[in-house]
Amino acid sequence: MPDAPHSHGPDADTPIIQVKGLVNRFGKQVVHDGLDLSVRRGEILGVVGGSGTGKSVLMRSILGLRRPDEGEIEVLGIDALSDDATQRREIERRTGVLFQDGALFSSLTVGENVQVPLKEYHPHLPDSLLYELALLKVKLAGLPAEALEKLPAQLSGGMRKRAGLARALALDPPLLFLDEPTAGLDPIGAAAFDRLIQTLQQALGLTVFLITHDLDTLYAICDRVAVIADRKVLVNAPIEEVERFDHPWVQEYFHGPRARAAQHAREARPRERTEGSD
Numbered sequence: 001m002p003d004a005p006h007s008h009g010p011d012a013d014t015p016i017i018q019v020k021g022l023v024n025r026f027g028k029q030v031v032h033d034g035l036d037l038s039v040r041r042g043e044i045l046g047v048v049g050g051s052g053t054g055k056s057v058l059m060r061s062i063l064g065l066r067r068p069d070e071g072e073i074e075v076l077g078i079d080a081l082s083d084d085a086t087q088r089r090e091i092e093r094r095t096g097v098l099f100q101d102g103a104l105f106s107s108l109t110v111g112e113n114v115q116v117p118l119k120e121y122h123p124h125l126p127d128s129l130l131y132e133l134a135l136l137k138v139k140l141a142g143l144p145a146e147a148l149e150k151l152p153a154q155l156s157g158g159m160r161k162r163a164g165l166a167r168a169l170a171l172d173p174p175l176l177f178l179d180e181p182t183a184g185l186d187p188i189g190a191a192a193f194d195r196l197i198q199t200l201q202q203a204l205g206l207t208v209f210l211i212t213h214d215l216d217t218l219y220a221i222c223d224r225v226a227v228i229a230d231r232k233v234l235v236n237a238p239i240e241e242v243e244r245f246d247h248p249w250v251q252e253y254f255h256g257p258r259a260r261a262a263q264h265a266r267e268a269r270p271r272e273r274t275e276g277s278d
């Protein structure tokens with residue numbers, strides 16, 4: 001399938017997502033007020049913040065699903081707020097999204113769900129190839145071939161997430177958005193999903209924007225962590241630096257008992273990470 005070659009030249013330093021001066025309001029409620037964020041090519045960025053701080057609204061703004069009140073957003077070098085539908089569609093084609101509930105079509109099998117974006121963007125692919133591609137994506141997401149024929153309701157929560165991931169990867173996107181991927185999974189399932197994300201990110205060279213409340217995920221696989229509070233990104237840095245950031249929410253979140261458990265788990269299981277990436 002044709003896709004622009006991924007640049008590894010001087011472009012490698014250009015942020016893959018750049019948000020500047022973002023303002024989002026709902027009536028009198030100001031959710032974002034001059035929020036800036038940059039996401040680097042090839043990183044897993046964890047996005048955290050208290051409930052209602054605007055993580056999902058930020059993701060929806062970047063994806064073009066919500067038009068912000070003010071600000072600039074560039075994704076893959078394209079103006080995401082452009083009035084040009086072709087440009088927005090280009091971002092859509094090169095971006096995979098796993099929404100919190102998987103957002104699968106309940107009346108379609110897993111295989112048919114994965115084929116939806118393939119058919120939309122490549123309407124002339126023969127059925128046999130569509131089938132093979134869906135099978136490949138389903139396997140990539142760690143599901144057995146039998147899952148292709150299952151309806152979403154016949155799957156466990158963890159398998160549904162994997163099916164959603166298979167669909168998100170259908171068009172080989174360089175950029176993947178995950179909204180609380182481990183929410184609702186048991187700790188073993190959540191750890192397995194974290195490992196899957198990390199393996200795929202490394203194997204496919206993905207950039208991952210990952211909203212999470214899961215401290216284990218942050219410690220296990222995120223290269224950097226962006227904290228949203230007070231309507232802005234307070235800090236965007238490797239987790240060791242974020243832990244030291246002087247803000248009441250950050251201190252409570254990263255130094256509570258759950259954070260200590262996640263830190264100990266990481267010390268017991270050092271992850272393969274590109275050190276000095278900052």
Ligand SMILES: Nc1ncnc2c1ncn2[C@@H]1O[C@H](COP(=O)(O)OP(=O)(O)OP(=O)(O)O)[C@@H](O)[C@H]1O
Nearest residue numbers: 026029031049050051052053054055056057058213
């Ligand atoms: N369509 C909407 N209409 C009105 N208010 C909205 C809308 N979407 C979001 N909000 C408000 O914006 C704020 C941020 O919501 P958002 O869903 O982005 O929070 P979040 O950080 O993702 O929260 P959580 O961690 O609980 O999922 C909330 O107060 C929410 O009520």
